[in-house]
Amino acid sequence: MSAAEEVAVRVELYSDGACSGNPGPGGWGCILRWKGQEKELWGGEAHTTNNRMELLAVINGLSGLKRPCRVDVYTDSQYVQKGISEWLRGWKFRGWKTADNKPVKNADLWRALDEAQARHSVAWHWVKGHAGHPENERADALARKGIQEIRAGAAG
Numbered sequence: 001m002s003a004a005e006e007v008a009v010r011v012e013l014y015s016d017g018a019c020s021g022n023p024g025p026g027g028w029g030c031i032l033r034w035k036g037q038e039k040e041l042w043g044g045e046a047h048t049t050n051n052r053m054e055l056l057a058v059i060n061g062l063s064g065l066k067r068p069c070r071v072d073v074y075t076d077s078q079y080v081q082k083g084i085s086e087w088l089r090g091w092k093f094r095g096w097k098t099a100d101n102k103p104v105k106n107a108d109l110w111r112a113l114d115e116a117q118a119r120h121s122v123a124w125h126w127v128k129g130h131a132g133h134p135e136n137e138r139a140d141a142l143a144r145k146g147i148q149e150i151r152a153g154a155a156g
Contacts, residue, residue, distance in 0.1 A: 009034060009069045013061040016076060016129070016139035017053025018147060025150045026053040029142020030061035031135055039064065040138075044146030053143060054080050055109040062116035070121045076129030076136055080113075085124050088114060 012033040019026040027044035041060055045052070054077035062071065075081055088110065090099065096107045104110060127133045129140070 009067070011065060011069045011071045012074065012135075013058070013071055014074045014135035014139045015054070015057035015061055015080075016136060016143045017050055017055070017057050018140060018143035019048065019050040019053055020147055023047055023049050025147050026050065027143040027146025027148075027150065028053040028057035028060065029139045029144075029146060030057045030064075031139055031142070032061055032064060033135075034069070040142055042142040042146045042149075044143075044150040046150050049106075051077070051079050052106055052109060053146075055106060055113055057139065057143065059109065059112050059116050062113075062120060062122075065120065068119050068121075070123075072123050072125060074125045074127050074133075074135065076127050076133075078126060081124050081126040083110065084113065084117070 013030055015030040017026065017028045025044065025046055026048035027042060029040070029042040032039045032041070041064055043056070043060065054075065058073055058075060058080060065071070091097065091104045091110065096104045098104055127136050129136060
């Protein structure tokens with residue numbers, strides 16, 4: 001497959017993050033769909049925030065792609081969608097500072113997301129969360145599964 005054909009492969013990525021307490025135990029989940037196939041990914045952290053989990057869902061989804069693709073990312077996080085589409089360029093220009101000259105929160109993950117998306121041609125889509133969108137509900141369930149696994153690991 002040529003490089004042009006590889007990028008022509010279209011992938012849908014549905015992502016969500018969750019936190020039990022904010023901060024608290026958190027989980028992330030995503031679904032990758034291409035050519036009628038799906039792959040589910042999830043994980044979590046013992047002490048984190050919802051925004052970090054939202055970012056990790058997309059980072060891990062994009063990083064799970066083995067070659068450059070055209071990716072439609074669906075997220076219910078306006079933080080992720082606006083951050084990547086509107087705020088990132090300014091943060092980078094200002095040396096990872098906000099418009100009021102404060103350090104960007106979660107800059108480590110924003111850098112990782114910027115790097116992960118650079119390999120692909122990404123279109124960003126916001127979907128309303130907890131509104132019955134089937135893939136968003138599935139991604140949310142995967143994020144909650146990540147929290148459960150973290151809790152089970154902490155208890156065991």
